Amino acid sequence: MTLDLPLLARGKVREVYDAGDDRLLLVASDRISAYDHVLPTPIPDKGAVLTRLSVWWFEQLAEVLAAHGAQHHLLSADDVPAEVAGRAMLVRRLAMEPVECVARGYLSGSGTVEYRRTGAIVDVELPAGLVEGSRLPQPVFTPSTKAEVGEHDEAISFARTVELVGQERAEQLRELTLALYRRGHEVAQRAGIVLADTKFEFGTDGDVLVLADEVLTPDSSRFWPATTWSPGAVQPSYDKQYVRDWLTTSGWDRQSPPPELPEDVVAATRERYVAAYEALTGSSFA
Template sequence: MTLDLPLLARGKVREVYDAGGDRLLLVASDRISAYDHVLPTPIPDKGRVLTQLSVWWFEQLAPVLASSGATHHLVSATDVPASVAGRAMLVRRLEMLPVECVARGYLSGSGTAEYQRTGSIRDVPLPAGLVEGSQLPEPVFTPSTKAEAGEHDEPIDFARVVSLVGAARAEELRELTLALYRQGAEIARGAGIVLADTKFEFGLSGGALVLGDEVLTPDSSRFWPASSWSPGAAQPSFDKQYVRDWLTSSGWDRVSPPPELPDDVVAATRERYVAAYEQLTGTAFR
């Protein structure tokens, strides 16, 4: 893929191009990452799923954003170069905030490990007796740093968010993150999917808060089939946890270059991403 636009950044999954003025072009590739590594094997159609699902979610979440005096960064998903149609978004250029805004409604992954050690996640105490997959009494805000390329995101508490963006902005981020999670979880539940957790990224435009990056995709969220949800063990999922699990079972040490994914793992991963899109939106993926 070659675009006649200045390349500004290349991330694990996306390229960011200067589209002129206050516009950027975000192009999602089929690359997949896990444990801070980009895997050598792409997942066919993954970039298109991420882009088209994000576009759908931006529309669904617009009323929640508006009620908080915020908006999203999407300008158009159609006014893009033909060579990247379906996998690119024209967006507003933002001053991004240095916080990954994570919302959790269920206990899973690193959250379970932290809870088992401390009885809390970050500075949020939780009741005793929760297990992997348990629904939390209320969704919680468990932010992390937004690391530079090649670095690791680090969990932070709310006081650290305050130190990074100020008290008023930190409170605004927490409230909006949880409001967006609740709306997303309600919509997903109606489609037979449990939204266990997710992350949002925000920036500023003219001092106003703007939802950026991707939103509520299988790359940024844990999606579980509601019909099989059963606390006490790892849950079946529509996201890249399947790839993480395969990598763990392969014996990879997470330090050396990651292994190629077998064809069956690639196919099964693609099926999960497409299934998430189709079940959430109610439309066939094309």
């Protein structure tokens, strides 16, 4: 696919185009990444799920953003080129903050690994006795660096965040990230889904802090069915953990080019993405 717009960046999943007048066109592909690699097999409809779910979440989060004097970057999901209709968003061009803003309400993934080793996640001390899948006493802010394609995000301390963006901005990012997580958790809980953790990206438009990129999708979040949540083991999920698990058992060394995904893994992954969309929004994806 070629759009008659200047291509500014190509990430693991998205292309970013210059749409003029301080606007960008974000196009979500069906690519899927895992362990810092873009896999060779696409997941059908994944780009559309990410886009439609992000648009829906921007609406759900608008009140929280306004309460913090912030905004979101979405201008339109309709006024986009026909070639990418359904999987593209027209957004405001921003000066992006150089950190990924991660909120965790449950212990999972790399957080579990570090907790077992140190009793903390970077500089956030956690109580003893937690296990994989445990709900934390309160959500925590564990930011990370923004890695280039093929590189790995690295968790950073709050002090390092202050060095990167300044004390006032770091506190704003922490407060808003946790407020958005709490709202997301509340909405997901009503849909029978546990929002275990998620990451947000922010930019600025003048002095205004703006929520950017995608939000609360299976690519950026861990979603677990509430009915099966049981601390002490890896949880069934609606996100791409299913693909990670298959890769782990496939014998791939994470260094060589990743293998093609089998048809059943592709179909099951698509099913999880669509199920997350439908459960959260209450709407059919078809």
